[in-house]
Amino acid sequence: MKQKLLSAAGALRRSPWQVKLSMVVMGLGQLCYGQIVKGLFYLLCFSVFLFYFVSRGFTDLVGFFTLGTREENLWLGIAGDNSLTMLILGLFAIFILIFAIVIHISNVKDALFTARQAEQGIPPRRFRQSLQTATDSKFHVSALSFPVLGVAMFSILPIVFMICIAFTNLGGDVVYPKLASWSLDSWRKILSLGKLGGTFVKILGWNVLWAILSTLLNFAIGLGMALLLNKKNVKGKKIWRAFPILAYAIPGFISMLGFKYLFSQSGPINYYLDEAGMMRIFFLTNDASAKWWARGIGLFVNAWISTPSIMLMTTGILSNINTDLYEAASLDGASPFQQFRKITLPFVLFSTTPVLIGQFVGNFNNFGIFFFLRDGVISNYADYFLASDTDLLINWLYKLSVDNNYYAIGAAISLVIFLITAALSLTVYVRSAAFRQEDTYQ
Amino acid sequence: MKRWIAVILCLCLGLLWGCGSEEAETPEVDTSDLYQQVMARFDGKLEQGAVVKVLENDTAVELGYVDQLITAFNEAYKDQGISAERMNIDQYSDLATDGPYGYGPDVWYQANDILMKYADKQHLLPLPIYDMERYEQIPQSAWDAYATDMKGETFYCGIPLNVQSGMLYYIESMLPENWQQQWDVNQNGTPDFFETYTALYAYSQLCKEGGQKTQYGYLDETVDTYFMSGYLMTYGAYIFGSNGTDPSDIGLAAGESYKGARMIRQWAGQMNNTEILDSAFSSAAYQYLADGVMLCTVTTPDVSRMFLRSMVATGNWTQEEAEKDLKMISVPRLPRSADLTADRWEDTVTDLEALTVETAMMGGINGYGISAYTKCPNASLAFVEFATSYAQALQRHEYLGVAPARADAAADISRNDPVVGILFDRLDRGLIRIMPAITEIGQLWTPAESFLIDLSTDPYRQERGEALLYETDEDIKAGLERLVSQIRDAIETLA
Numbered sequence: 001m002k003q004k005l006l007s008a009a010g011a012l013r014r015s016p017w018q019v020k021l022s023m024v025v026m027g028l029g030q031l032c033y034g035q036i037v038k039g040l041f042y043l044l045c046f047s048v049f050l051f052y053f054v055s056r057g058f059t060d061l062v063g064f065f066t067l068g069t070r071e072e073n074l075w076l077g078i079a080g081d082n083s084l085t086m087l088i089l090g091l092f093a094i095f096i097l098i099f100a101i102v103i104h105i106s107n108v109k110d111a112l113f114t115a116r117q118a119e120q121g122i123p124p125r126r127f128r129q130s131l132q133t134a135t136d137s138k139f140h141v142s143a144l145s146f147p148v149l150g151v152a153m154f155s156i157l158p159i160v161f162m163i164c165i166a167f168t169n170l171g172g173d174v175v176y177p178k179l180a181s182w183s184l185d186s187w188r189k190i191l192s193l194g195k196l197g198g199t200f201v202k203i204l205g206w207n208v209l210w211a212i213l214s215t216l217l218n219f220a221i222g223l224g225m226a227l228l229l230n231k232k233n234v235k236g237k238k239i240w241r242a243f244p245i246l247a248y249a250i251p252g253f254i255s256m257l258g259f260k261y262l263f264s265q266s267g268p269i270n271y272y273l274d275e276a277g278m279m280r281i282f283f284l285t286n287d288a289s290a291k292w293w294a295r296g297i298g299l300f301v302n303a304w305i306s307t308p309s310i311m312l313m314t315t316g317i318l319s320n321i322n323t324d325l326y327e328a329a330s331l332d333g334a335s336p337f338q339q340f341r342k343i344t345l346p347f348v349l350f351s352t353t354p355v356l357i358g359q360f361v362g363n364f365n366n367f368g369i370f371f372f373l374r375d376g377v378i379s380n381y382a383d384y385f386l387a388s389d390t391d392l393l394i395n396w397l398y399k400l401s402v403d404n405n406y407y408a409i410g411a412a413i414s415l416v417i418f419l420i421t422a423a424l425s426l427t428v429y430v431r432s433a434a435f436r437q438e439d440t441y442q
Numbered sequence: 443m444k445r446w447i448a449v450i451l452c453l454c455l456g457l458l459w460g461c462g463s464e465e466a467e468t469p470e471v472d473t474s475d476l477y478q479q480v481m482a483r484f485d486g487k488l489e490q491g492a493v494v495k496v497l498e499n500d501t502a503v504e505l506g507y508v509d510q511l512i513t514a515f516n517e518a519y520k521d522q523g524i525s526a527e528r529m530n531i532d533q534y535s536d537l538a539t540d541g542p543y544g545y546g547p548d549v550w551y552q553a554n555d556i557l558m559k560y561a562d563k564q565h566l567l568p569l570p571i572y573d574m575e576r577y578e579q580i581p582q583s584a585w586d587a588y589a590t591d592m593k594g595e596t597f598y599c600g601i602p603l604n605v606q607s608g609m610l611y612y613i614e615s616m617l618p619e620n621w622q623q624q625w626d627v628n629q630n631g632t633p634d635f636f637e638t639y640t641a642l643y644a645y646s647q648l649c650k651e652g653g654q655k656t657q658y659g660y661l662d663e664t665v666d667t668y669f670m671s672g673y674l675m676t677y678g679a680y681i682f683g684s685n686g687t688d689p690s691d692i693g694l695a696a697g698e699s700y701k702g703a704r705m706i707r708q709w710a711g712q713m714n715n716t717e718i719l720d721s722a723f724s725s726a727a728y729q730y731l732a733d734g735v736m737l738c739t740v741t742t743p744d745v746s747r748m749f750l751r752s753m754v755a756t757g758n759w760t761q762e763e764a765e766k767d768l769k770m771i772s773v774p775r776l777p778r779s780a781d782l783t784a785d786r787w788e789d790t791v792t793d794l795e796a797l798t799v800e801t802a803m804m805g806g807i808n809g810y811g812i813s814a815y816t817k818c819p820n821a822s823l824a825f826v827e828f829a830t831s832y833a834q835a836l837q838r839h840e841y842l843g844v845a846p847a848r849a850d851a852a853a854d855i856s857r858n859d860p861v862v863g864i865l866f867d868r869l870d871r872g873l874i875r876i877m878p879a880i881t882e883i884g885q886l887w888t889p890a891e892s893f894l895i896d897l898s899t900d901p902y903r904q905e906r907g908e909a910l911l912y913e914t915d916e917d918i919k920a921g922l923e924r925l926v927s928q929i930r931d932a933i934e935t936l937a
Contacts (some may be wrong), residue, residue: 074564074814075480075592082542173881175538177564195935265716266726279906280716286895287719289908386888386932404884405538 064090222310248308492818497547558879568597607805673702686878701780711901805874
């Protein structure tokens with residue numbers, strides 16, 4: 001890398017004056033070589049960048065670092081800064097700056113290329129030739145530049161914005177017109193042994209357990225149902241398959257609200273318990289005894305909603321297994337369980353690993369289940385801070401950032417969720433057969 | 443009896459604030475330079491062509507009041523170049539998020555705690571209340587719900603419109619047939635079980651034993667902080683110190699508040715119905731009252747239409763019959779002993795002053811605020827003045843049954859509707875503790891509800907073979923202390 005930089009610096013030092021001119025003002029070198037259209041294009045880009053940075057870009061860049069210096073007084077009509085707007089505009093200015101640098105480098109490289117051609121006595125490329133190159137040997141660059149720009153603007157910029165928020169003190173009392181500043185407070189609060197830290201660890205533990213259990217449960221039930229309905233001796237397969245599809249077709253939140261009522265204190269289950277002379281059960285109520293009931297109900301409801309899709313998918317995969325394999329295994333004396341373990345499961349797992357990773361990430365961030373089943377309570381008995389013992393990180397994040405406006409802490413938790421899910425997903429994927437033995441079943 | 447109370451309250455209101463609908467003269471109040479500076483934008487020049495965006499309460503929209511209000515305003519101001527329109531967005535707008543980017547309302551109707559959490563960040567404008575004719579018509583306690591400080595000076599960021607607090611609802615035809623013989627020991631024409639909670643507890647026990655018209659006497663969501671905090675407040679608790687403005691002083695464990703909590707536990711045990719632990723109970727309550735599951739419950743006056751709707755839906759009442767049969771009265775008095783079973787209920791009604799205390803309740807003052815981001819402050823102010831006028835206060839009551847904060851309107855309405863007089867009287871005597879209007883109030887609800895669930899679940903623990911958590915006063919005190927520390931943590935940890 002260092003060598004590359006040194007050699008580029010040397011090339012630039014030895015380059016003719018036209019290249020040096022292009023280094024100062026984009027497009028001038030090209031104009032000097034008689035590349036009028038290209039030169040004017042670079043010059044136009046230079047003018048636009050210059051105008052933007054002089055008129056507001058530089059101020060926005062400074063604003064990104066200060067996050068505002070003058071507080072607004074809305075009552076007295078004294079204008080001031082808005083930290084959130086300054087953060088967004090500052091980030092935008094940084095992106096424009098990076099874009100300008102990329103264009104500038106391409107301008108210098110182009111001038112250098114033309115200078116080398118001129119040294120060899122080759123006439124500079126005309127605009128039409130440059131266009132031809134862009135659609136031919138440099139097609140990969142031209143084809144990807146717009147998507148990359150789009151991804152940068154609409155995907156990377158919001159993510160970077162969220163990351164930046166995690167390193168400010170925005171939220172709570174610090175909202176417009178109060179000025180925010182860069183701070184590590186949110187991280188200190190999450191990682192310390194205080195209230196937030198304690199709750200974070202408890203929720204994270206349950207979140208990981210939930211994601212693993214729910215993914216395994218959904219997969220096991222879905223595969224089990226598919227295997228059962230794949231058996232030749234099962235009668236009325238179409239009808240049996242229709243039932244899970246019905247559950248799948250009903251909007252998830254309607255099912256969740258239905259289950260919430262079913263298990264509520266005034267719901268039919270408690271009613272019949274009462275009628276039978278038994279004690280009502282605190283299924284979803286905010287009581288210590290409800291902790292595992294509510295968690296179990298969450299797993300059950302999630303399975304109810306997600307299992308049909310796994311069943312459908314595995315049904316399709318099972319129909320692709322060569323039946324000769326089972327025949328051969330039977331002849332070799334393999335038991336049905338051995339056949340399942342050695343043939344069916346590896347085959348299904350091979351095809352479904354990426355989907356299972358998607359399911360795991362989806363379950364890790366499954367906001368709806370406990371939002372609908374158990375909203376509005378915190379488990380004070382176990383010192384949960386603004387959370388209940390069934391909340392996942394995503395629910396806690398919602399309570400902190402939406403209900404209580406603690407944006408910075410919410411953003412920090414989002415980052416942690418992202419890191420955990422990304423690390424686990426990648427690890428599982430690269431260790432899976434689907435990744436390591438991609439050609440095995442092809 | 444009730445008629446007499448209404449007449450007396452009317453006279454009191456008339457004496458206190460002056461009766462009648464005549465527009466009072468604008469009071470003269472010395473104002474500071476800062477006040478003049480802040481109020482400079484209200485120069486009285488209506489912004490020509492301005493359309494005031496009004497965000498109103500969902501019930502007021504549903505029952506047609508808002509359409510009436512806006513039509514009346516547009517008609518009144520059609521020659522002055524301004525008009526108003528209803529904003530069709532969620533009634534709980536986030537002014538801090540929407541306002542700076544031009545999406546919020548110009549004028550917003552809400553409860554004082556919701557409006558005022560935006561005032562201390564300056565998202566709501568202070569209003570020139572001293573220049574308004576209604577300044578002296580509205581009691582100071584209602585104004586205080588909208589007060590905030592800047593540089594040591596008090597400003598008011600809202601115009602109080604109506605008073606909200608808990609009232610006891612019951613259906614007259616559900617009273618026991620013999621109540622005048624058996625349950626009117628003091629012969630004052632009011633059932634004894636609506637006079638003291640001790641008597642209500644005794645009657646509720648009777649209902650549990652069966653043979654009465656209703657399955658339960660009193661049934662309520664004992665986990666609702668808004669209504670249950672009254673038990674704590676009656677015995678010395680408060681939410682925040684310095685009149686609700688000091689979040690470092692959380693007073694839910696202050697005084698003898700544990701006594702109030704002890705009675706909530708007693709009620710939960712007496713009701714012996716786990717539905718009261720669920721917030722879904724509040725919506726089921728309308729039907730339960732109409733179906734005769736319970737004789738009475740406590741909730742705010744603005745939901746009376748919901749009870750009426752449920753009563754009519756049963757087919758047992760016509761609208762007119764339901765309106766006549768549904769009653770709303772002041773909440774009963776609590777025992778001085780803070781034990782619902784310690785005194786003979788007959789004694790509590792014959793010796794009210796010695797054995798009982800008046801019950802304090804949490805309350806709120808709903809009103810209008812003006813967004814600091816409005817482009818038409820003068821037109822917005824004109825709308826707020828119109829909507830809080832005497833005539834509109836009467837209209838609002840007619841449509842929604844709410845109790846106005848204006849003394850003149852309250853005095854007029856209470857001639858026919860004693861509830862308004864009762865609420866006004868309770869507000870004046872400090873028995874309605876207005877919800878603090880600072881942002882930190884947001885951290886009260888969830889921890890408090892969790893404590894109340896814990897407390898109300900306690901009576902069931904023994905039969906489940908679990909250890910009781912709130913068996914003694916010391917346990918309850920510790921629970922309240924823990925609640926205070928949770929609220930403090932929520933305020934301080936994230937500050």
